[in-house]
Amino acid sequence: MNTSVFEEVWKTICSRIENPPEKSYVVDILTHRKGIDKSLEKVGEEATEFILAAKNNDYDNQVYEAADLFFHLMLALKAIDVEFSDVIAELERRHK
Secondary structure (H helix, E strand, O other): OOOHHHHHHHHHHHHHHHOOOOOOHHHHHHOOOOOHHHHHHHHHHHHHHHHHHHHOOOHHHHHHHHHHHHHHHHHHHHHOOOOHHHHHHHHHHHHO
């Protein structure tokens, strides 16, 4: 399994914050007037949508919502200054 897409998404998130384009969903979430609450709300929303997709046994929607959940969790990590590489390292440590 190739997980480099996670690294690419993380790089894009970081790049959007460092060099904000005129229109950017990432920037909108991470600079929202609600602060960290906005990205955390999105994690909760996406987790709920994933749970409902899992419950409803709709494979395509499960995959879609899982991707949304991963993405928004990555945004929340960025919002609280947790490096994605540290999360990967922790998963690798647990896998041994």
